[in-house]
Amino acid sequence: MTTRDTNWPAGYPCWIDISFETEHRRLHHAATFYGELFGWRVAEGDDQYGGYRMCFKNDAAVAGLMPKADPGQPTQWLLYLAADDAQASAAAVRQYGGQVVVEPMDVGTLGTMAVCVDPQGGYFGLWQGKEHHGFELIDEPGSVGWSDLLTHDGRAAQEFYAAVFGYTYREADADGYFFIERDGQVIGGLHQAPQDVPVSWLVHFNVASRDASAQIAQELDGEIVMTLDTIAGPEATIQGLGGEYFNLVEPTNNFTL
Numbered sequence: 001m002t003t004r005d006t007n008w009p010a011g012y013p014c015w016i017d018i019s020f021e022t023e024h025r026r027l028h029h030a031a032t033f034y035g036e037l038f039g040w041r042v043a044e045g046d047d048q049y050g051g052y053r054m055c056f057k058n059d060a061a062v063a064g065l066m067p068k069a070d071p072g073q074p075t076q077w078l079l080y081l082a083a084d085d086a087q088a089s090a091a092a093v094r095q096y097g098g099q100v101v102v103e104p105m106d107v108g109t110l111g112t113m114a115v116c117v118d119p120q121g122g123y124f125g126l127w128q129g130k131e132h133h134g135f136e137l138i139d140e141p142g143s144v145g146w147s148d149l150l151t152h153d154g155r156a157a158q159e160f161y162a163a164v165f166g167y168t169y170r171e172a173d174a175d176g177y178f179f180i181e182r183d184g185q186v187i188g189g190l191h192q193a194p195q196d197v198p199v200s201w202l203v204h205f206n207v208a209s210r211d212a213s214a215q216i217a218q219e220l221d222g223e224i225v226m227t228l229d230t231i232a233g234p235e236a237t238i239q240g241l242g243g244e245y246f247n248l249v250e251p252t253n254n255f256t257l
Contacts, residue, residue, distance in 0.1 A: 002137070002138045002139050003060060003136060003137055004133065004134070004135060004136055004137075004138075005133065005136065006133055007082060007128075007129040007133045007134070008082040008129070008133065008134050008135070009082060009182065009183070010082050010083060010084045010089075010165070010166075010182075011081055011082060011165035011166055011167065011182045011187070012081065012082045012182060012187050013079055013080070013081060013082075013135075013144070013147050013187060013188060014080050014081065014082040014127050014129070014133075014134030014135060015063075015064070015079075015080040015125070015127050015134040015135060016063050016064070016077050016078060016079055016080065016144060016203055017052075017063060017064035017065065017066060017077075017078055017080075017125075018030075018063075018064075018065060018066075018075065018076065018077050018078065018242075018244060019065075019066045019067065019068040019069070019073055019075065020065065020066075020067065020068060020075060020241075020242050021067070021068050021071065021242075022051075022067045022068075026241070026242065027051075027053075027065065027066075027067055029241055030065060030240070030241055030242060031053060031065055032220075033217075033220050033221070033222065033240060033241050034055065034063075034065070034240075035055075036216070036220055037213065037216055037217055037220060037222075038057065038062075038141075038142035038143075038205060038207075039057060039141075039142045040055040040056060040057055040062065040063070040142065041055070041056045041057075041059075042054075042055050042056075042065065043055075043056065045066075045067070048108060049107065049108065049110075050066060050067065050069070051066060051067045052064055052065075052066045053065040053066065057137055057140065057142040057143050058137065058140075060136035060137035060143075061132075061134075061135070061136045061137075062135060062136070062137055062138075062142070062143045062144065063144070075240075075242035075243050075244050076123070076200065076244050076245070077201075077203045077244055077245075077246055078115070078123060078124070078125050078201075079124050079125065079147050079201040079203060080113070080124070080125035080126065080127040080134065081124055081125070081126060081127070081165060082127055082128075082129070082134065083112075083114075083126045083127060083128045084128065085128065086104040086112040086113070086114050086126045086127070086128040087104050087112075089114075089126050089164065089165075090103070090104050090114050090116065090126060092163065092164045093116045093118075093126075093164055095163075096119075096159075096160050096163040096164055097119040097160060098116055098117055098118050098119055098160060098164070099116065099117045100114055100115070100116050101115050101116065101117055101123075102114055102115035104126070104128075107132075109130055109131050110129075110130060110131050110132035111127055111128050111129040111130045111131070111132050112126075112127070112128040112130070113125060113126065113127055113128075114126040118151075118157065118160050118161070118199075119156060119157075119160055120151050120152055120153055120156060120157055120160075120199045121198075121199040122149060122150075122151060122157075122199040122200055122201060123200065123201070124201055139206060139251075140206060141206050141207050141208045142205070142206070142207070143205065143206060144203060144204065144205060144206070145204055145205065145206035145249055145251055146188065146189070146204035146206075146232060146247075146249060146251075147188045147189075147201050147202065147203050147204065148188065148189040148190070148191050148201070148202045148204070148247075149161075149180070149188065149189070149190045149191070149200075149201050149202075150191050150193035150197055150198070150199060150200055150201075150202055151190065151191070151192065151193060151199050152192070152193060152195060152199055154176055154178070154190060154191075154192040157190060158178070158190065161180070161190075165182065166182060166183075167180050167181065167182055168180075168181045168182075169181065169190065170186075172189070172231060173231070175192075176191060176192030177189060177190070177191050177192075178190045178191075200245075202245065202246070202247060203246050203247070204232075204235070204246070204247040204248070204249045205246060205247070205248055205249070206249060206250075206251055207248045207249065207250055208250065209250055210227065210233070210234035210235060210236050210248055210249070210250040211227075211234070211236075213236070213248050213250075214227065214236040214238065214248060217236075217238045217240075217248070220241075221241060222238050222239060222240050222241065223238065223239040224236055224237075224238060225237040225238065225239050225245070230249075231253060232249050232251055232252070232253055233249055233250045233251045233252035233253060234249070234250045234252075235247050235248060235249045235250075236248045
């Protein structure tokens, strides 16, 4: 278990959120789904921040849910990478071939955010924390334990993220999987994905039991896409109520941030 009450180091995964339509109570149903699956307390939306709903595990902030601002916006978990200077990081994203689709903007007194796309099409956010530092809890059941970049061009992805965030890489197996490191610390993984798998950062939530949690997700109208055993432990890929994908992992190896 890792708890934190200061900003995460630059380049580290530091927050996740996801947006849902408010029509037909989809946001409400999503809050119920994740609340029951992970034991989250989902706060009521704050009008000051567009109805953004903070999710807490054991009173520690672990994720955010929000209403969609644009009906065409995809429903997927967005991983934020910590930035000491969001403006400078956004400029580096452009310099090395990525796009900035939401320019750096202040979120009240909480911090500064931006949304970017890497050259292969993978979305990620930037977060420069002020009052909100990001994850207050990780590596505990019901919180984020890992994130994988699924990409179609592993070498190009490595070069982009190395240039922007200073990542280095260590090959983990012969199937195109690499550990992502920042200053010698493992902070995630990079996987050469099949062409029919969308480029994305796939968020993994720690659970006490892969099978039990997958069954709960199914009972809550989620879909078990697949189960697999990995170097991290037993995993399941789940499709949530809005079509979003995420993994459950019952960790047997400790790759902590």
